Amino acid sequence: MAAHKPRPLSPHLQVYKPQLTSAMSIFHRITGIGLALGLPVFVLWLLLLAGDQPTYDKFIKIAHTLPAQLALLGWTWAFFYHLCTGIRHLLWDAGHFLKIKDVYKTGYIALAVSTALTVYVAYQYLWVAS
Amino acid sequence: MKSVMRSLRSPLGRVRGLGSAHAGTEHWIGQRLTSLALIPLSLYPVVTFFLAANHGGYGALRDWLHSPISATAVILFLLVGFHHAANGLQVVIEDYVHCECAKSATLFVIKFGSLALALAGTLATLKIMLGA
Numbered sequence A: 001m002a003a004h005k006p007r008p009l010s011p012h013l014q015v016y017k018p019q020l021t022s023a024m025s026i027f028h029r030i031t032g033i034g035l036a037l038g039l040p041v042f043v044l045w046l047l048l049l050a051g052d053q054p055t056y057d058k059f060i061k062i063a064h065t066l067p068a069q070l071a072l073l074g075w076t077w078a079f080f081y082h083l084c085t086g087i088r089h090l091l092w093d094a095g096h097f098l099k100i101k102d103v104y105k106t107g108y109i110a111l112a113v114s115t116a117l118t119v120y121v122a123y124q125y126l127w128v129a130s
Numbered sequence B: 001m002k003s004v005m006r007s008l009r010s011p012l013g014r015v016r017g018l019g020s021a022h023a024g025t026e027h028w029i030g031q032r033l034t035s036l037a038l039i040p041l042s043l044y045p046v047v048t049f050f051l052a053a054n055h056g057g058y059g060a061l062r063d064w065l066h067s068p069i070s071a072t073a074v075i076l077f078l079l080v081g082f083h084h085a086a087n088g089l090q091v092v093i094e095d096y097v098h099c100e101c102a103k104s105a106t107l108f109v110i111k112f113g114s115l116a117l118a119l120a121g122t123l124a125t126l127k128i129m130l131g132a
């Protein structure tokens, strides 16, 4: 029956050339999910801070191990990236920077600003503090 | 006959809530508004929190949270942040999970879990602010 003929598919992910636009879009989603996973940790931190100091110090000791510091670095970058690309999303929704040239320009700006902020903040807690 | 179909949706589809629910606009606007609010609400408390944690630890953080202004900023971040995260994750789930049962179960866990965690974080913050 003609109705059961498979419908033509739009260009699929596998045959799609990687581009700054598509990569930044998926990373906005990945960083959003990553940040959502960070919120429970932030709540745990507050709960321990409301408790006694010895228990809190145990948590901080774990936070100073290498895997935890790497996770923190990842969250720092995810935060600034999602913040910058989020602002870019809001500007698009308001109708600005929608020409392809501007999409690339704001994309490079978001990448540069989020990387610079990550380096600055990571320097504060990775090297200055510990 | 009175029951002339006035809609292209089948009665079964309507009963199951399939098709357009005419409720997406609020969700979309809500996601934009929480995003806008989160620019200051995430930058100020989170960055200050991290810096206080490193330059003084337990005591410095608790001192900072004794101020109602800091506590308000942290609580607002929790409320708006969890709202934005739950709504954001809902969009992701709806994009990739198509089995109705797994979808509603996951959404329930996300919504209820966000509410519970936002409440727990708020109470912890209040406890520190009130010095209890």
Ligand code: HEM
Pocket: A028, A029, A030, A031, A032, A033, A035, A036, A037, A039, A082, A083, A085, A086, A087, A089, A090, B031, B032, B035, B036, B038, B039, B042, B081, B084, B085, B087, B088, B089, B091, B092
């Ligand atoms: C606690 C911090 C945050 C968390 C946990 C978080 C989480 C998320 C998640 C899970 C999504 C869904 C991703 C998707 O649909 O692809 C999302 C979307 C979004 N976020 Fe955030 N976010 C946070 C902070 C921010 C901030 C500060 C902004 C500031 C501008 C922002 C702007 C946006 C925007 C505009 C979207 C919608 C993107 C779209 O329509 O595709 N978010 N966020």
